Amino acid sequence: MPTAHEAPNSRPPAPHVPAGIHPEQLHPAQRTILSVLVGGQILGGIGMGATLSLGSLLAAQLSGSAAWSGMAATMSTLGAALAAIPLARLAVARGRRISLSTGALIAGAGAATAITSAAVASFPLLLVGLMLLGAGTAVNLQARFAATDLAPAGTRARDLSIVVWSTTVGAVLGPNLFGPGETVGAALGLPPLTGAFVFAAAAQAAAAVVYLAGLRTDPLLTAMALRGTAGTAHRKQSGLRILRSTPHARYAVAAVALSHATMVALMSMTPVHLRDHGASLTVVGFTISLQIE
Template identity: 75%
Template structure:
């Protein structure tokens, strides 16, 4: 047996542990202030525009920014590696937070919209980081490794709402305009995250993976994301699972605060309900990742869709009950988590290494676009059919995924799949 060269890269397992530690650290740092800034963005939009009707543009511009950044960042990752791509996205988000502070100081509403759009790049980094966790992962640990990075988002989600007070204190000390202190936290957090990615992702996991693939596979020119979706049924299914599950979640979740307030719920109840929903989205993601590696991706997708279906059914039948709505939102988060973790693992493994960044970019673009569309359509549906009608109508999206999953399972049974 030929001994292994002494100067070769560390074993893949050791490299992967380091990559996961760096990604989790970057996610935690990048998430500091993000939750608070999105909420404060709505308040600033209403203040600078002079009308509360413009408050919703904060979330819209942030989502649009994440969608716009998805494909350029994926192309940058393929050309220069995850280290450059993730740090660039974090620096763009840092610039967005600084621009938002400037907009408040100058009283320029369009400048705020630009800042929020740039800040959306931080969300694009969050999404790409979960795929970066799969670059060196093995088939048996891919979903679990991905889910650990998804789980780390919990830290920022929990910290965010609690940074309003400290942010204002820091902002006042720095002489910043009111309601912009949390943006200063985002500036610092994104700068720190960029530094972590730049220094920690050495050697770069994607470039390592591509080099390993070049040694073991016949080199082929990389495809674009659209080419992959046209030619690869498994990739098309995986992207659809992630996008439709996200649209289902955003549609119901975005209208829940309005529905609860209309039925007399206090802001405390509304905040508590959304907090439980966010916990459902992220806290158990490693559990779903472990199951996806143990029993296969499709069973976990089915479990996630069944949980989403139960959530929507409860929302439809018990919309007048605060307890019912809370249970529905918890299940909504759990169903989203199971579906997105398993679906994202399928996205990562449905193509060869050189094609993964392109497919991952179009998956993130589709996810953000579907979420934005789901949130935009949910308002008119709520007005026309009520919260119950919204819950029942959203079942159509779940039905599409369930039907497609049945077809996918049948196709897998007639072939010899590389991955369950």
């Protein structure tokens, strides 16, 4: 059985690969891995769904101008971009288990920072918190790849789709926690518009525990052991090189970027306009959940 290429001493030993398992057969741990990823994605989705739109309201409040409300989505997206490559490298070195749980903990710390920013009325600190929260989006995206690490060709698309769909559950539930979040926040003596961030921090912490406890058979490290150095070399291809050589890849990136820009613009400004017209946080949250759905 081939093993992963020689690695630095800091890399964990190659995981045990059951005898007779071929890379294109269903690995015995795949169903468990999918269940863990689904659970983690629902929790992560609750955290992100509860904070993106509230972040725009909090940004407008702390900055004193609705013109700054879009910075919530900007900083969250920037944080996801900054976290993506380090978390991917961590996954290759230490496995998906460590990478996903680390990203979830960073996002949880971002939620706590956002609460602190409201308590001290610091707009710059809020931006830092929202940027840290962006690590949750990077985890969300990386979990989709984790679903395919050990999936055979015949079920790879289905397994990825299951994990993507599970994120929607949390993302739809999250915005509907705006109202209950304010109740919890008031009971804890927190500033207005920060209660849902408590749920976000708790959900991200729970997601980290789910990944740490559930991904004992690490999908990426096991896949690398099964496929050998050829699979590892393929994973290390430069993304920019692929974009330069593949027109369809450039088209896909442009389409995703433009559609995401439209979606985020709507999600950022809708809560501000609704609040200006007297809508409650419960109505704001329900409206955003309909948009996500």
